[in-house]
Amino acid sequence: MVATLNHSSAKETLKFLEKKASAGVWSLDFTTQQMAWSDGFYELLGLAPGSIEPSYETIVQMMHPDDRRSSGEFDRIVNEGLPLDRELRIIQPNGKLRWLSNRSEVHLDKSGKPVRVLGVLLDVTSQREAALARDAAESRFRALVSATNAFVWTADAEGKILDIRNWRELRGENPAAILGSRWIDLVHPEDRAGTVKSWSDALATKSNYQCEHRVLQPDGSYRWMLSRAAPILLENGAVREWVGISADIQDRKVWPAADASRETVMTGSQLRAARGVLNWSVRELSQAAGVSSSTIRRLEEMDGPPPGREQALAPLQAALEAAGVEFLFPPTGKPGVRPR
Known part of the structure; x- marks a missing residue:
């Protein structure tokens, strides 16, 4: 005997399905x-x-x-x-x-x-909002990668490089040639052993990786880079992948120590760039440094340093450095900023 739904049961079933499926x-x-x-x-x-x-x-x-x-x-x-x-x-x-x-x-x-x-x-509101959130996160990530002027890379659980952001843009080369373990060929011969050991130790202990090494440039020269990476773990503690960043620290390594004693004054363009690196609004910087928003806007309108002594620069620079920004004052060329 085949059981069928009567009109009342069918209506209740439809109501149940609509409620559960948000339909x-x-x-x-x-x-x-x-x-x-x-x-x-x-x-x-x-x-x-x-x-x-x-x-x-x-x-x-x-x-x-x-x-x-x-x-x-x-x-x-x-x-x-x-x-x-x-x-x-x-x-x-x-x-x-x-x-x-x-x-x-x-x-x-x-x-x-x-x-x-x-x-x-x-x-489908929750799915759309999740997709929009992912798109926003990806957009922020791309903007951060662009602002840092550094290489952002991912590696698999075994440490083989899967992808390098900004490689083509900054070096004009196809990153495919150095994926996997071939990237080590770009490291200066004198720095390879220490680099491999640091990376192997991080892989073995699932701990953060950090290493300074010289990297071969397209013109045949070498520049100092600081490479850092952190593991992304699964719920069971296994490593899903590694996310890393390699930033140019050539100026920091080669500038004469005497330059550290030079008087350096943060410029308006540095202030704007530092906020961009942190994705901070004027209001957020104002709250972190205890400096009025109007003062920050006034200082940011100047590409160079202010004409006289500006008391607000010290707390502004301190707040930005505490949040992870490094201010650069090279012997030649324009001052700059980068993530610490």
Whole structure:
């Protein structure tokens, strides 16, 4: 004997499924031009079930302006039997924005004329927000990589290099030639043993890696680099991958020690660049240094150092250095900044 759902049971089942799946069902009869919404559909719109007469016009009014179709577009799509699947944003009466995904199917009569469309609406807000958060994080990461003027790289659990950001941009070379373990060939022969040992020790102990070494440049010269890396661990404690950064420290290594005694004054361009490295707003720097926002803006308008003694520079520089910025004052050329 086959058991079937009666009307009451089917309605309760639909209500249960809609609640658990954050979904709603709708239909449109082309003969009567009447639309029907399930309770779940009303709730996705932020409305009480049965509170208003279902209509496509109501949905359009609640759509985000950027997601509305042009006039007559809906009728054209339906009349041609085209799919209605799409994602759209709904602004609920309480002002809350929800991302909804529509999946539907147009039913045709024997002559091929549309007679009815059935659809289901799914709340995909959490997925969209997660995707937007990932995009924002990736954008911030790309901006940071660009601002640091350094190489950012990833390695697998065994320590083989998988990817190097900025390599092509800064060196004009394809990074594929040094992936895996071939990167060690670029390290100065005198520094290779120490570099390999430091990297091997970090891999063995799953601890942070740090090493200063000279790296071969495209023109055949060597420059000092500071390489750091940290392991990304799985829940079981195993290493999933390594994330590292290699920054040029040539000036720090070769400048005469006597230059450390030179009087150095932070410039407005350095102040702007330092905020960029940290992704700090003027307000955040003001709070960290105890200096007014108006003073910071005034100083940042100057590309060079201020004409006289400026008391605000010391706390500003101290706050930025404490947050991880290093100020550079080379014997020749313009002052600069970089992550510490």
